[in-house]
Amino acid sequence: MIRLELENAVIKYGDTAIIKNFSLKVESGEMIFVTGSNGSGKSTLIRGIAGLLPLSSGKIFRAERVSYVPQVEEADRNFPATVKEIVLTGTQRKGKLFYTQNDKKLAEKFMKELGIFELSDSKIKTLSGGQLRRVFLARALCGEPELLLLDEPCAGLDAESHKILFGCLQKILEKGCAIIMVTHDDSDLEGIKNSRVIEMSNNHE
Amino acid sequence: MNEILEILSYPFVIRALISGSLISICASILGVILVLKHYSLIGHGLSEIGFASLSISSALKISPMIISVPSVIAASFLIMLTKAGDTAIAVASSAALSLGIIISSLTNSISNTSSFLFGSVLAVNEADLIFSVILSFVIIILFVIFYNRLFLITYNEDYARSLGINTAFYQIMISLLTALIVVSGMRIMGTLLISGVIILPAVSAKNLASGFKALIIISGVISILAFLTGLIISFIFNIPTGAGIILTNTIILILTRAIKTK
Numbered sequence: 513m514i515r516l517e518l519e520n521a522v523i524k525y526g527d528t529a530i531i532k533n534f535s536l537k538v539e540s541g542e543m544i545f546v547t548g549s550n551g552s553g554k555s556t557l558i559r560g561i562a563g564l565l566p567l568s569s570g571k572i573f574r575a576e577r578v579s580y581v582p583q584v585e586e587a588d589r590n591f592p593a594t595v596k597e598i599v600l601t602g603t604q605r606k607g608k609l610f611y612t613q614n615d616k617k618l619a620e621k622f623m624k625e626l627g628i629f630e631l632s633d634s635k636i637k638t639l640s641g642g643q644l645r646r647v648f649l650a651r652a653l654c655g656e657p658e659l660l661l662l663d664e665p666c667a668g669l670d671a672e673s674h675k676i677l678f679g680c681l682q683k684i685l686e687k688g689c690a691i692i693m694v695t696h697d698d699s700d701l702e703g704i705k706n707s708r709v710i711e712m713s714n715n716h717e
Numbered sequence: 718m719n720e721i722l723e724i725l726s727y728p729f730v731i732r733a734l735i736s737g738s739l740i741s742i743c744a745s746i747l748g749v750i751l752v753l754k755h756y757s758l759i760g761h762g763l764s765e766i767g768f769a770s771l772s773i774s775s776a777l778k779i780s781p782m783i784i785s786v787p788s789v790i791a792a793s794f795l796i797m798l799t800k801a802g803d804t805a806i807a808v809a810s811s812a813a814l815s816l817g818i819i820i821s822s823l824t825n826s827i828s829n830t831s832s833f834l835f836g837s838v839l840a841v842n843e844a845d846l847i848f849s850v851i852l853s854f855v856i857i858i859l860f861v862i863f864y865n866r867l868f869l870i871t872y873n874e875d876y877a878r879s880l881g882i883n884t885a886f887y888q889i890m891i892s893l894l895t896a897l898i899v900v901s902g903m904r905i906m907g908t909l910l911i912s913g914v915i916i917l918p919a920v921s922a923k924n925l926a927s928g929f930k931a932l933i934i935i936s937g938v939i940s941i942l943a944f945l946t947g948l949i950i951s952f953i954f955n956i957p958t959g960a961g962i963i964l965t966n967t968i969i970l971i972l973t974r975a976i977k978t979k
């Protein structure tokens with residue numbers, strides 16, 4: 513099943529086309545690694561797929577349930593919210609206003625897997641950078657995505673968490689999720705069987 | 718004590734009590750979102766546009782709602798949807814304030830102008846009361862239904878959009894409700910002071926609450942406490958209602974700040 517299809521997509525900041533005539537087709541169970549130097553447009557591509565940037569031209573089809581872990585969470589670190597409250601928001605969808613029992617179970621499950629369950633009731637401002645990263649990963653995973661977009665998810669993770677994350681990813685790939693992951697770490701590329709690498713280049717016009 | 722009982726026997730006082738309490742609670746709930754989203758100035762901008770529209774309608778001798786409802790709503794959409802910065806809001810609101818003052822001083826008595834600016838309990842008529850009861854009911858219901866969404870959107874709008882949620886709808890909802898609260902609260906609280914009624918309880922509550930839900934509840938409690946105390950103060954010392962309420966709110970803010978740092 514197709515989870516994402518981009519056809520000649522163009523994404524611009526102002527007049528500068530960062531993504532030019534970009535085409536990509538991703539099937540369920542596939543892992544796409546996106547690499548390339550700083551400023552080459554990896555985040556721009558991910559934000560475009562997540563629906564945060566419009567395509568100037570071209571076509572996009574994306575699966576219904578998409579989860580996204582941004583490179584930098586642009587939200588107030590002092591926001592009065594607990595870990596559990598933030599993780600649960602990942603289960604929200606268009607047209608779905610309330611959390612079900614299943615949502616709560618999923619949130620609990622991924623908090624446990626990522627080792628932040630003990631922090632459930634902690635305020636987010638008391639967390640370390642790596643712990644917060646795991647909160648955002650748990651939030652994305654508990655939405656049971658069909659397409660998962662990860663923008664440098666391993667930044668700030670220790671070796672143990674890194675291993676756990678890849679374990680989780682392998683499991684959801686087997687369940688049919690497709691994943692697009694930006695990474696700078698070549699050793700990531702070998703960890704997953706059914707995967708491809710796309711290298712972004714730095715010639716914007 | 719006897720004095721208070723005597724005051725309570727006036728129908729206009731009862732109207733002001735009911736209407737003011739409901740508006741206070743709803744204003745402070747909306748205030749939580751506005752404060753967390755760093756839109757604290759929006760209420761201020763809107764209320765000065767409200768003042769201009771009050772002055773105009775009083776000069777034209779028509780019901781204030783006819784002009785103030787559409788103009789304040791239009792202004793709120795403009796501010797929210799264009800994500801107008803502090804500077805734009807400050808410019809627009811001082812322009813509206815001066816326009817209001819000019820019209821008001823040409824056509825009104827000083828005491829009328831001052832009651833527009835600083836509030837008066839005498840201002841609540843029966844139609845205002847009904848309007849504020851319905852509005853408060855609607856706001857509370859919307860908050861219950863959309864609680865999870867509002868939490869998500871207040872925390873991170875981009876993330877909400879990546880989930881396919883129509884964030885513009887909620888922005889419009891918040892700006893519309895803010896506009897209506899400003900309009901319905903501005904005569905009792907005063908156009909210059911209604912923005913404080915919206916913002917101050919949320920700022921105080923932020924010093925005490927740990928989560929979003931607690932913040933909303935504490936903010937509502939503080940707001941109604943400040944309203945009732947402020948109302949009594951304004952009766953006893955014969956000062957404008959809005960000023961009494963804001964004074965109480967300010968004292969509460971200082972107290973909660975002290976508790977927090979302790």
Ligand SMILES: Nc1ncnc2c1ncn2[C@@H]1O[C@H](COP(=O)(O)OP(=O)(O)OP(=O)(O)O)[C@@H](O)[C@H]1O
Pocket residue numbers: 525526530548549550551552553554555556557583716
């Ligand atoms: N908000 C913005 N407005 C204008 N230009 C931008 C904006 N965000 C990014 N750019 C430009 O777009 C280009 C691609 O940026 P992008 O963030 O996609 O790079 P990246 O590949 O993710 O880099 P990194 O490895 O540093 O994360 C850069 O040249 C950058 O200057």
Ligand SMILES: [Mg+2]
Pocket residue numbers: 554555556583663
């Ligand atoms: Mg990037």
